[in-house]
Structure formats: C-alpha cells, structure tokens
Amino acid sequence: MSQSMPAIYLSHGAPPLVDDALWTGQLADWAGNLPRPKAILVVSAHWESAPCTLGATADGVPLTYDFWGFAPRYYETVYPSPGAPELAAKVAALMPDDEPVAQQPDRGLDHGAYVPLTVMYPHADVPVLQVSMPTLDPERLLQLGRRLRPLRDEGVLLIGSGFTTHGLPFLSDMRPNAAAPGWSREFDAWAGEALGRGDVDELAAYADRAPGMPYAHPTAEHFAPMFVTLGAARDPGTAPDQLIDGYWMGLAKRSFQVG
Numbered sequence: 001m002s003q004s005m006p007a008i009y010l011s012h013g014a015p016p017l018v019d020d021a022l023w024t025g026q027l028a029d030w031a032g033n034l035p036r037p038k039a040i041l042v043v044s045a046h047w048e049s050a051p052c053t054l055g056a057t058a059d060g061v062p063l064t065y066d067f068w069g070f071a072p073r074y075y076e077t078v079y080p081s082p083g084a085p086e087l088a089a090k091v092a093a094l095m096p097d098d099e100p101v102a103q104q105p106d107r108g109l110d111h112g113a114y115v116p117l118t119v120m121y122p123h124a125d126v127p128v129l130q131v132s133m134p135t136l137d138p139e140r141l142l143q144l145g146r147r148l149r150p151l152r153d154e155g156v157l158l159i160g161s162g163f164t165t166h167g168l169p170f171l172s173d174m175r176p177n178a179a180a181p182g183w184s185r186e187f188d189a190w191a192g193e194a195l196g197r198g199d200v201d202e203l204a205a206y207a208d209r210a211p212g213m214p215y216a217h218p219t220a221e222h223f224a225p226m227f228v229t230l231g232a233a234r235d236p237g238t239a240p241d242q243l244i245d246g247y248w249m250g251l252a253k254r255s256f257q258v259g
Contacts, residue, residue, distance in 0.1 A: 002038050002153070002154050002155030003035040003036075003155055004035075004152055004153050004155070005034070005035060005037055005152045005155055005156060005157045005158070006034065006152070006157070006257040006258060006259060007145070007149075007152060007157075007158040007159075007160070007228075007229045007232035007233065007257065007258050008030075008157070008158070008159055008160070008229060008255065008256065008257040008258075009159075009160040009161075009162065009225065009226045009229040009230075009240075009255060009256055009257075010027070010116055010159065010160075010161055010162075010244070010255040011162065011163045011164050011244070011248075011251070011252070011253040011254060011255050012044070012045075012111070012112045012113075012115055012116045012161045012162065012163065013115060013116070013163075013248060013253070014067065014070070014111070014115070015067060015070050015074035015077070015111060015115055016070070016074070016176070017115055017116070017119070017248070018115065018118060018119065020176055020248065022246075023244075023248060023253065024119045026243070026244045027116055027119045027120050027244075028119055028120065030120065030243055030244070030255075030257075031119075031120035031121060034157065035155075036126075037126055037155055037156060037157035038126075038127075038154065038155030038156060039084045039086075039087045039126065039127040039128070039129065039155065039156050039157070040081075040084075040117070040121070040126055040127070040128045040129070040156070040157045040159060041084075041087060041091070041128075041129050041130075041131060041148065041151060041156050041157070041158050041159065042109070042112070042113040042117075042128065042129070042130045042131070042159045042161055043130075043131055043132075043133055043144075043158075043159070043160050043161065043225050043228045044110055044112030044113050044130060044133070044161045044162075044225065045112050045133070045161060045162040045163065045166075045221045045222040045224065045225055046064075046066050046110040046111065046112040046221075047107075047110055047112075047130065047132045047133060048132065048133050048134075048136070048221060049102070049104075049132035049133075049134065050132075050134040050135060051099060051100045051101060051102050051134055052095060052099065052100075052101050052102070052131060052132060052134040052144070053101070053102040053103070053104050053107075053131065053132040053134075054088045054091060054092070054101060054102070054103050054104065054129065054130075054131055054132075055104055055105075055107045055108070055109070055129065055130040055131065055132075056083060056104075056105050056106060056107055056108050056109075056130075057083040057084060057085040057088045057105060057129065058083045058085075058105065059080070059082050059083045060080060061083070061105075061106065061107075061108040062108045063077065063078065063079060063108045063109055063110070063111075063114055064107060064108045064109065064110040064111075065111070066110045066111055067111055077114070077118065079109060079114040079117060079118055079124050080124050081109070081117070081121075081124040081125070081126060081127060081128040082125070082126070082127040082128075083127060083129075084127035084128060084129040087127065087129045087151070087156060088103075088129055090151060090154070091129070091131060091148070091151070094147045094148060094150065094151075095147065096147075099134075104132075107130070109128060109130050110130070112161040112162070113128065113130050113159075113161060116159075116161065133221070133224060133225065133228075136220045136221060136224045138203075138204035138206075138224070138227045139204065139227075141224055141225075141227035141228050141231065142200070142204070142227045142228075142230060142231035142236075143231060144228055144231060145158075145160075145227065145228040145229060145230060145231020145232035145233075146231045146232070148228070148231075148232055149231070149232045149233075149234070152232065158228070158229065158232050159229075160225030160226055160227075160228045160229035161225055162221070162222040162223055162224065162225040162226060163222040163223075163251055163252070163253070164187075164188055164191055164223070164226075164251070164252035164253065164254040164255075165183075165184040165187050165188055165212070165216040165217065165251045165252040166216070166217055166219075166222035166223070166251060167181070167183060167184065167215045167216050167217065167218060167251070168251075169218060170183070170215045170218075171249065171250055171251075173249075173250065174249055175249065176248055176249050178247075178249055178250045179250060180247040180250045180251070180252070181215070181250055182212070183211075183212035183213075183215035183216050184212065184215075184216060184247065184250055184251060184252055185212075185252075186211040186212040186216075187210050187211060187212030187213065187216035187217075187252065188216075188245075188247075188252035188254055190209075190210050190211055190212070191203065191206075191210070191252070191254060192242060192245065192254060195239060195240055195242060195254075195256060196239050196242070197239065198235075198236070198237040198238050198239045198240075200230050200236050200237065203226070203227075203230070204227065206223060207220070229256075229258060230258065232258065233258035233259065234258075234259060235259075236258075238258075238259065240256040240257060240258040240259075241256055241257050241258075241259075242254060242255075242256045243255060243256060243257060244256075
C-alpha cells in the first residue's frame with residue numbers, strides 16, 4: 001500500500017533558481033523530508049486551459065521552454081521523467097460528468113513544473129503528470145483540489161506551483177538578492193498570517209482584501225495554484241506548515257505543505 005503524501009504549494013522561480021544555493025538547498029531538504037512519491041501531479045501557473053487538460057503521459061516528451069531572454073544553457077535543460085498514464089486515467093475518473101477532461105499529449109512539462117523538480121527529484125525517476133489550470137476562480141480551484149485529494153492516499157504528491165508575489169512589471173531591481181518592494185512585503189505578511197490562521201476564505205478574497213494589490217498580482221495565475229493545494233488538504237482550516245519564506249528578486253517565495 002502506498003504511503004499517503006502531503007499536498008504542497010511552492011514558489012517555483014524562473015530558470016536561474018537552480019543557481020541560488022539557499023533556495024535550492026531549501027527545496028532539496030523539503031523533498032528529502034517527504035515520503036517518496038509514487039507519482040507527482042503538478043498544477044502550474046504557466047498552463048491555463050479549459051476544460052481541465054492533461055499533459056504528456058508518454059516518456060521522453062520534450063520540455064516546454066516557456067520563457068525568453070535567458071542564457072542559452074537554460075534552454076538545454078532536460079528532465080526525462082517517466083510519463084504517468086495511469087495517473088492521468090485516475091485524474092480523468094475523478095472529474096464529474098459535466099466537466100470533461102481534454103488531452104494534450106505533445107505538451108511537455110513547463111518551467112513551473114520542471115524547474116523545482118530538477119532540484120527536488122534531480123534523478124527524474126518519479127512519474128510526473130501536469131494538468132492545466134482550468135480557471136482562476138479560487139472557489140473552483142478549491143473544488144478541483146478536493147476532487148484530487150484521494151490521490152494523496154495513493155502516494156501521489158500534489159503540487160500547486162506559483163509565486164506568492166509576482167509583480168514583475170513593477171520591479172526596478174532584477175537581481176536575485178534585490179530588496180523586496182513594500183507591496184511584496186505587505187502582501188507576503190498578510191498571506192503568511194492568513195495561512196497561519198488557516199483562513200482560506202480570507203486568502204480566497206485576496207484581490208479585495210490583501211495589501212499590496214494589484215501590484216503583488218497584476219494577474220492572478222501565480223497565486224491561483226495555491227487554492228488547488230488548499231483544497232486538497234484534509235482539513236483546510238488547519239494551518240499548513242510554512243516551510244520556505246523570504247524573497248528572490250524582491251518576490252515572496254513563501255511555500256507550504258498541507259496535511
């Protein structure tokens with residue numbers, strides 16, 4: 001019988017994350033303290049598609065280099081994780097009849113999925129499936145997480161991959177160690193406090209209630225994966241374990257896991 005897995009939300013970083021010794025150390029330690037997953041299911045900020053769409057399930061599908069302006073070596077990264085066709089079938093079976101599931105077998109993992117996985121599971125020996133984010137509505141994403149929750153008891157690690165703040169248009173200093181702008185610090189503190197109370201309703205109302213908006217999230221896609229993770233919690237009202245905090249390029253890299 002597979003060991004039950006937590007669900008996690010992580011701030012995934014751009015491709016240069018792999019050059020940050022502190023952050024990669026934090027991610028590697030986190031993965032090392034988890035039970036070994038039977039498979040990994042990722043919902044990334046970088047794939048919005050409705051209806052819910054399953055990515056490549058075959059071995060060897062090339063990665064999706066969904067970024068530009070970086071050094072050539074970042075476009076040479078490979079992550080040949082095994083496909084997860086059995087997991088894809090289980091995900092499809094968990095969806096209600098009025099929510100069809102689409103297939104996109106030629107779509108490889110995007111950087112919101114593979115960049116952190118190259119650090120957490122560098123041998124690429126765990127099957128990985130990416131599923132699209134079919135909506136940015138927090139309540140619908142919470143419901144998606146609830147539907148996916150049973151997979152945890154089958155040894156599947158559920159990952160919501162985003163960034164706790166992501167106001168790229170408003171950054172003036174793009175160095176990794178840049179000081180965090182006020183809007184990033186304020187939003188991150190609010191999110192940390194709401195998570196610490198297990199206050200899912202407050203988090204779901206972030207667009208109206210959070211300080212630092214709309215600068216912290218001029219678009220919603222990097223905060224939205226958090227709600228899949230929270231929905232997959234056995235008790236969403238229990239405060240998650242906040243395992244990473246701090247900033248990278250002024251953006252909050254707060255990340256957590258739920259039981």
